[in-house]
Every structure is written in C-alpha cells, then in structure tokens.
Amino acid sequence: MSTTTTRGVAQPAPAKVSKTRPRRGLRASSTFNFWLFTGPFLIGLIIFVFVPIGWSIWLSFFEARFTVTPSEFVGFENYKQVLTDADFRGSLVTFTVFAAFIVPATWALSLGLALLVNRLRFMRAFFRSVFFLPTAVSYVAASLIWKMSLFNGVRFGLANTVLGWFGVENIAWLSNPDPPWYWLVIVTVRLWLQSGFYMILFIAALQNIPRELYEAASLDGAKPGWQTFRHITLPQLRATSTAVILLLLVAAYQAFDEFFNLLSKATWGQPPLVELYKMALGENQNYGAGSAGAVVLTLLICVVTLVQGKIMGFGRGEESK
Amino acid sequence: MSASSNMNWDRRNVLRAAMGLAAAGGLAACGGNTGRSGGGSGDALVQYFHAYGEAGVEQAVKRYAKAYKGANVTTQWITGSNFEQKLFAALLTKNAPDVFEFHPQIQLVKSGQVADLTDIIEPVKDDFNQADIKSHTVDGKIYGVRMIDDPQFFFYRPSMFEKAGVEVPKTLEELIEAAAKLKTSKVKGAYLGNDLTPVQHNLIWSAGADTLTADNKPAFNTDAVAEGLKQLRGLFTSGDLLLGAPADWWDPSAFTQGLTAMQWCGMWAMPVMQKALGDDIGIFPFPKVGSAGKESVYNGGWSMFVNAKGKNVEAAKEYVKWLWIDQKKYQEDFATSYGFHIPPRTSLAESATKLKSGLPAEGVKLFNEFGHFDNIGWTQAMIAAINDVMANSVRKNGDPKAQLAAAEKKVDTELKKLFG
Structure with a gap:
C-alpha cells in the first residue's frame, strides 16, 4: 500500500x-x-x-609505501599481511561488538521516536524537526562536544556533574579503558546523530499504513496498543525496517569519525576504517596494505549485505504485496 | 517501501553531491593556495605550520612571509592534533608544501623527501646549539634549520605544595606520593596529558635507558623502564591523576584553571601561566625512575625543512635562509614574543632578555642541565610503537615487559628498513 x-x-x-x-x-x-x-x-x-x-x-597488488604510483608488483602479499594482522582482525571484532549495540539500539530508538511523534496532535512538525536536526551536525563537531563538554573527565563535565550529585567520583570516560566507558560515549553520540534521520523514514512508513487496517482490526476486537502494534504496525513496517537495518549496518562498518576523534592514541576500540587509516596514512604510509584491507572490508560488507537481504527479504517486500 | 527507498536514493544523492562539492572545494582551495601558476614576479611558495596555541603566532608567521621579497609565500596553518599525518599525506601529492616545519626524522632523509641544507647552514653553523646541528645531521649533511627549542618539564604550584607539606619530587615514587597528598576534592595531584604519551620518552631517559643506542639499536627495553611503567600504572589507577581534561597537555588551561597541582607542559606556556598565576609557578624535571636513573627534560622543538621533491627547491631554500638564518629580528620575535621558546642560535639565546631572569631562566637551566634532544634515527613509527606501550601497559593492565618486547620488535623492523 x-x-x-x-x-x-x-x-x-x-x-x-x-x-x-x-x-x-x-x-x-x-x-x-x-x-x-x-x-x-x-x-x-x-x-x-x-x-x-x-x-x-x-x-592492493603492489608494494606501495610512501607512493600511490608504485611499480613493484607483489601479488597477494598485501592481502596476506592484512589478514594475518592481529590489529586488523581485532578491529573486525570491535566492529561486530559495536554493530551489535548500535544497530538494534538505533532501530528501536528511531522507531520509538517515530511512534511518539506520529501520535502527537500538536507541534508535530516542531518535534519532528527537533529530533531530525542532529542529522545535520558533523560527526567531528559532535565528537568534540561529547569529548570536551559532556564526557570530559573533570568535575565540571556534564556527566560528571550529574554523577557528582549522587556522590559518585569523577569518571575518566575516555582516558581510562577499564571499565570501558568509552563505548557509552561512542554509542550515545551516534544515537544522537543518527536516530532522527531513521525516525523520519519510520514516520513516512507509518503514515503510509492505511487507516482501514486499524479500523478492521478494532472491529475484530484487537486492543489498541501492544496488540495492534505487534500485529499491524510492525509487519507493515517490515520493508522499511529491513532497509533501516541494512543502512545502519553499512554505517556501522564505515564508522570512523567519532572513534578517531574520541579515542586518541588508544589501542582499543579501533574499528576497521581507523586501522586502515593508520596503515595507509599513519607513519608507514603503506597504501598497498591499506588498499588490500579496504578491498577485504568492501567484500565483507557485500557478503553481509547479501546475507542479510536473503534473511530479511530486502527487495522482496514489494513483490510479495 | 518505495517511499523510503525514494528517500534513500535522495539521501545518497545528496550525500554524494555534498561529498563531491566538499572534495571539489578542497581541491579548489588547495589549488588556489599553491599559486603555482606563476605569472607574477618571483616564485610562489607554500609553507606548512602546525597550529601554535599562543595568540599572535599565525599572524607573525604570515607577517614574516609577507616581508619576503624573493617569492610570494603562502602559509597553510594546519589545525588539529594530527599534523604529522596531514603533512606526510600532503608530501605525496602535487599540492605538497615547498617548506614545512617538523621534527628531524631520518625516514624523510632516506626517502629523499627533504633537501640538503648544509650550504645555507654551514656559514653560521658555529652559532647554532651544537646538539641541534647534530640532531639534523645525517652522514655529514644537515637537513633542517632549527627554529625553536622547546624544553618540556613539570610545572607546579608552590602554594599548593606548601599547604600539603610536599617537597619537589626527585624520584617517581616521590612524585606519586606527592600527587596523592596534593589531591583534594577540587584539585587533582598531577596531569601528564590525557593519554600519558607526552612523558613516554622521559620515562625511558629517567630510568637510565635511551630510545636508541649510538649505533641505532633499540635501548628502551630495560627492567628499569618496565618498573617505571608499572609505577605509572599505579598512578594512573590511583585517582590522583587528572584525566580527560578538555584541553590537552600542551595547553596550560588545566594548570591555570586550578584543576591540577602539577602539569607536564612546555616552556611555551610560561607567559600565559604567569599572567594567570603570577609567581605561584615552579618547574622541575621528570624525576628519577629507579636507582640508576637521572632526572630528564625533553628538548623538543620545531625545524624548517625544504621539500626536495617540490618544484621550487632553490627558491624554497632561499626563503628558509632569508627567514631562519638571516632575519635575527624575526627569529627572536618568534621565540620570545608569543610563547617562550629557546632560540637555537647561541647569539640570540644570549641576547634574549626575556629568558634572562625568573621562571624562563630556570627553564633554560633545566634545558641545559637535563635536556635530551631529538634523535634523528627515532622516527614517527617508533614513537607510535611506544605510544602503544603507554596505552597497553599504563592505561590498560598489560604486562610492561611483554609490551616493551613487542615495541622493540616493531622498532627493530623499522630500523632494518632504514639502516639495513
């Protein structure tokens, strides 16, 4: 419909x-x-x-240190190096942990926001804009705000001030990896930045659900609230949900800005793109290995996307209707 | 569904357009700034500077450039914390700077990236601090002109020390004890930067070890260094250390705002500190680590290099000679009018009145007595290896010995690449 x-x-x-x-x-x-x-x-x-x-x-097939116009062909040597690199493999684990948090969290939050905003009788446009606005903020700017004012380690940081009211000692959110509070900072900044955009997608989809379905359901005795949500709204949002999850997953793979800006000189919490950046643009400027890593990552994203599409039925939505 | 897929398409287009515009804009900006088209009188040169924190430095650098008649010099003021990455990447492109400031690192020499400046330095060689000449020399050739020397040490608040009954620490143990005593509900004991890497080299030197031996072998993997890392881990977890400050170690804000009783910082910050705290400032070197150690100061600084692969190497050398060899007025202005730095020219250092008395004079004393200069064989990749040691064995609970061994392996690989 x-x-x-x-x-x-x-x-x-x-x-x-x-x-x-x-x-x-x-x-x-x-x-x-x-x-x-x-x-x-x-x-x-x-x-x-x-x-x-x-x-x-x-x-990716050349020995390309300090140059992007290399001449020494090395075959799959760079691929071997990247795939045996513990840091790169570690970064894939980091990514998986990150995606496991961020994808469902953003999905749930943006759907929740969409449902709330969609129900509003007054000031709907206002709240829609308010929640959407963070999408326009750059990841770098937002990371700096999170790092320097909300989650800095000193007593006047926002988070520490709030904790201070309850007598909790200052926490060095980003400096101290144990316990890994840095995940809280990373996940919240991304939630704030992303949720608004996906909320708009969900609102559009919600508005496309025909009223008749709800009327028919209520005639059949379905209770408004959870029952209607579970059996009408959610199934009707399936196509949008699939697309949102797919986009979120790709976005999670591409995570770079907030990790790069929030975690300085750290060896933990390094997603694949940060590792590749260090490999290609760090001290070694190994563009060959960096490119090989990028190709590996691209293939991985393709495979995951295809598998996810297969499982969740991306693109099948319309034909089946 | 198609509603949302339409939106996705729009978004993608918008993003792509934005990316395209941004990239085009970036290129246009670079293109505009290089001014390589010539046409006018004289050559066009581009110089890269990292963003100095002190007010007025950017204007000063541009003012010197404007005063030069031999070429039209454009300044790129590189903000952000990753100057070296931006510089290294830019050096590979057509828009590479002709002159840039950096630290002496041999990989730039080995890859033919920096030009030999022996001929412009040779006539005044004896007027330079000989340690600065040594740190820029490879096989008898001098590859950079030192502009400023920046000693780095601890700053402390004598009033807070007095109140807590603490003496100036001579050993790392004493420093850790002092931090514990100095800590109050409002003020932390010490600040070594948010990631602690600013003191990584001093930890090595103060433990009686060194980064490299004279014949370029790793020299930092010793029991004393491992012990020092363990002590630092204790300090890190004690709660006495200031962590996650909005301004990092090179900025005096944490110190002047009273967030910490001691801060690792550089001499450049003295004018701002004195303005904020008056006489309530003292300095001391990084204390001894273990029994065989010796206190240390890091004599950092910045040097001018000429891009050997640039299009105007001769014109660039001419400019560097004019500003950083001949124009002593500008050199003194640069070293003492904004932040405090020690001029590497002996004649200037002797005549710089601002460094003659009080706190700056003490800084000069620490520089001379405890200072360790850059080692040209110690490159960015090796610095990064030690950064990892600090992250894994101080901020995380990794075994210092194992971490040092891992770093030694990485440094060895780099050394093999550089020296065979």
Whole structure:
C-alpha cells in the first residue's frame, strides 16, 4: 500500500513531460534531460568514487609505501599481511561488538521516536524537526562536544556533574579503558546523530499504513496498543525496517569519525576504517596494505549485505504485496 | 517501501553531491593556495605550520612571509592534533608544501623527501646549539634549520605544595606520593596529558635507558623502564591523576584553571601561566625512575625543512635562509614574543632578555642541565610503537615487559628498513 501512495504521487510527472515535449523540441528531449540531471553526479561519481576504487584495487597488488604510483608488483602479499594482522582482525571484532549495540539500539530508538511523534496532535512538525536536526551536525563537531563538554573527565563535565550529585567520583570516560566507558560515549553520540534521520523514514512508513487496517482490526476486537502494534504496525513496517537495518549496518562498518576523534592514541576500540587509516596514512604510509584491507572490508560488507537481504527479504517486500 | 527507498536514493544523492562539492572545494582551495601558476614576479611558495596555541603566532608567521621579497609565500596553518599525518599525506601529492616545519626524522632523509641544507647552514653553523646541528645531521649533511627549542618539564604550584607539606619530587615514587597528598576534592595531584604519551620518552631517559643506542639499536627495553611503567600504572589507577581534561597537555588551561597541582607542559606556556598565576609557578624535571636513573627534560622543538621533491627547491631554500638564518629580528620575535621558546642560535639565546631572569631562566637551566634532544634515527613509527606501550601497559593492565618486547620488535623492523 505504501507503493500505491507514492506511485500515485509520482505518476503525474511523466505525463507533464510528454505534454511539453513537442513545444520545447531538442532541449526537452529526455536524453538531454537525462544527461543534464545525471551528468554532474555521474562525473563526480566517476572521479571521486569509481576511479579511487579502481586505483585502490590496483594498489592492493603492489608494494606501495610512501607512493600511490608504485611499480613493484607483489601479488597477494598485501592481502596476506592484512589478514594475518592481529590489529586488523581485532578491529573486525570491535566492529561486530559495536554493530551489535548500535544497530538494534538505533532501530528501536528511531522507531520509538517515530511512534511518539506520529501520535502527537500538536507541534508535530516542531518535534519532528527537533529530533531530525542532529542529522545535520558533523560527526567531528559532535565528537568534540561529547569529548570536551559532556564526557570530559573533570568535575565540571556534564556527566560528571550529574554523577557528582549522587556522590559518585569523577569518571575518566575516555582516558581510562577499564571499565570501558568509552563505548557509552561512542554509542550515545551516534544515537544522537543518527536516530532522527531513521525516525523520519519510520514516520513516512507509518503514515503510509492505511487507516482501514486499524479500523478492521478494532472491529475484530484487537486492543489498541501492544496488540495492534505487534500485529499491524510492525509487519507493515517490515520493508522499511529491513532497509533501516541494512543502512545502519553499512554505517556501522564505515564508522570512523567519532572513534578517531574520541579515542586518541588508544589501542582499543579501533574499528576497521581507523586501522586502515593508520596503515595507509599513519607513519608507514603503506597504501598497498591499506588498499588490500579496504578491498577485504568492501567484500565483507557485500557478503553481509547479501546475507542479510536473503534473511530479511530486502527487495522482496514489494513483490510479495 | 518505495517511499523510503525514494528517500534513500535522495539521501545518497545528496550525500554524494555534498561529498563531491566538499572534495571539489578542497581541491579548489588547495589549488588556489599553491599559486603555482606563476605569472607574477618571483616564485610562489607554500609553507606548512602546525597550529601554535599562543595568540599572535599565525599572524607573525604570515607577517614574516609577507616581508619576503624573493617569492610570494603562502602559509597553510594546519589545525588539529594530527599534523604529522596531514603533512606526510600532503608530501605525496602535487599540492605538497615547498617548506614545512617538523621534527628531524631520518625516514624523510632516506626517502629523499627533504633537501640538503648544509650550504645555507654551514656559514653560521658555529652559532647554532651544537646538539641541534647534530640532531639534523645525517652522514655529514644537515637537513633542517632549527627554529625553536622547546624544553618540556613539570610545572607546579608552590602554594599548593606548601599547604600539603610536599617537597619537589626527585624520584617517581616521590612524585606519586606527592600527587596523592596534593589531591583534594577540587584539585587533582598531577596531569601528564590525557593519554600519558607526552612523558613516554622521559620515562625511558629517567630510568637510565635511551630510545636508541649510538649505533641505532633499540635501548628502551630495560627492567628499569618496565618498573617505571608499572609505577605509572599505579598512578594512573590511583585517582590522583587528572584525566580527560578538555584541553590537552600542551595547553596550560588545566594548570591555570586550578584543576591540577602539577602539569607536564612546555616552556611555551610560561607567559600565559604567569599572567594567570603570577609567581605561584615552579618547574622541575621528570624525576628519577629507579636507582640508576637521572632526572630528564625533553628538548623538543620545531625545524624548517625544504621539500626536495617540490618544484621550487632553490627558491624554497632561499626563503628558509632569508627567514631562519638571516632575519635575527624575526627569529627572536618568534621565540620570545608569543610563547617562550629557546632560540637555537647561541647569539640570540644570549641576547634574549626575556629568558634572562625568573621562571624562563630556570627553564633554560633545566634545558641545559637535563635536556635530551631529538634523535634523528627515532622516527614517527617508533614513537607510535611506544605510544602503544603507554596505552597497553599504563592505561590498560598489560604486562610492561611483554609490551616493551613487542615495541622493540616493531622498532627493530623499522630500523632494518632504514639502516639495513
């Protein structure tokens, strides 16, 4: 049903184009328009995405220290190095722990927010904006706020001030890895940054659930609240949930900014991209090994995405309806 | 579903466009700043500086550059904590700086990244602090011009020491005891930086060891260093140490705001500290670690290098000679008008009146008496190996001996690459 509504909105557009075509001649030809609109993106895509990807794959087969135009072919040597590197493998574990926290937490929080905001009678737009706004904040800026004002280790940090009211000693959230409080900082900053965006996705999906379903359910005696949520809302959100989880998983794999900015000179809590950054752009500037790691990571993301799609049925949603 | 997938597509496009714009903007910015197109009179040069914390330094650097008539010099002021990573990455690109400040590290020499500056330094070589000449020399050639020497040591509040009945510590044990006595509900005992790495080299020196031997073998893996790491772990877990301060060790804020009774910092911070605390400041070197150790001070600092792979090597050398060899007025201004630094030129160091009395004079004394200069064979990769030791055996409960052994292995690998 979500399909019907959007198609309904989308359909008038092509109709208009076909009407104006004869008058505007060549300029309005759909080929021209296609290139006009996609061209800039395509050029950007090629220069900033496809060329670097290709270059990186090429680099991964070369001994490329301190250079990005290497000449010494080493075959799979870089792959061997990356896969036997304890730090890199450790980073995959870190990522798994991180994803296990962040994916369900963001999913639940953004769904919860969407349900709350969707129920509001007044100021709905206001709250929608309030929760969405953090999406516009950069990860770096947010990390610095978290590090320097909310979770700094001194007595006037926000978190320590609150704990101080209950007589709890100051906690060095980020300096001391034992107990690993740094996860709290990392997870909360990401929740704050991400939830609003996924909340909007859920609100859109919630608004696409036809009222008739709820009416029919209530006629059949379903109680509003948990029962309706469990048997109508949740199944109707399945397609969106799948997409959200997929996006969250990819985003978790790509985690970099907050880890890099929050954990300085640490050996713990290093996700794959931070490890790759250190490998390629650290003291050694080993672009070959770094690229090999990037290829491994990309393959891993592809596999996980495909498997997840298989399990949760990504893309099947529409056909089955 | 398609509603949300439409949104995803939009988002992706928006992101891509934003990324494209950002990248294009970045490129445009670099392109604009290099000014390599020439056309005007003289050459165009780009210089990289890390962001000095003291007010007025950026303006001063740009003012000197503007006064130079031989070329049009543009300054890139690199903010953020990872100057070396940004510098190393930039050096590989077409937009690499022609001149840059950094520390003497041999991999830059071995990879042909920095130009030989012997000919511009040779005439005034005797006027330089000889330790600074030595730390920039490989096989008889001098590769960088020292601009400033920055001794790093402990600052403390004599008033707090008096109140707590604490003497200036001579050994690491005494330092740890002092920190415990100095700690109150508002003030922590000591601050060694949020990740403790600022004192990593001093821990090695004060334990009677060294980073490398004279013939470039690892020299830091000793029982005394391991013992020192263990003691530092004790201090870290004691609750007497200031951790997670909003401003890190190189900034005097934690000290001037009264968050800590002792702070590891550098001489550059003295003017700000004196303004905030008046005479209530004392300094002392990193105390002895173990019985065979000796107190130590880290004589850090910054030097100017010329990018040997740049397009204007000769013009760049000319500029470095003009500013950092000939223009003594600017050199003195740079060393003493903002933060306090020791000029590496003996003639300047002797005439710099601001360093002649009081706290700065004490700093100069510690510099001369306990100072350890950079070793050009000790590179960024080796520093990173010791960073890991600090993280794993002080901030985490790793076994110091095992961690030192692991670092030794990494350092060995690097040394093999550099010296064969």
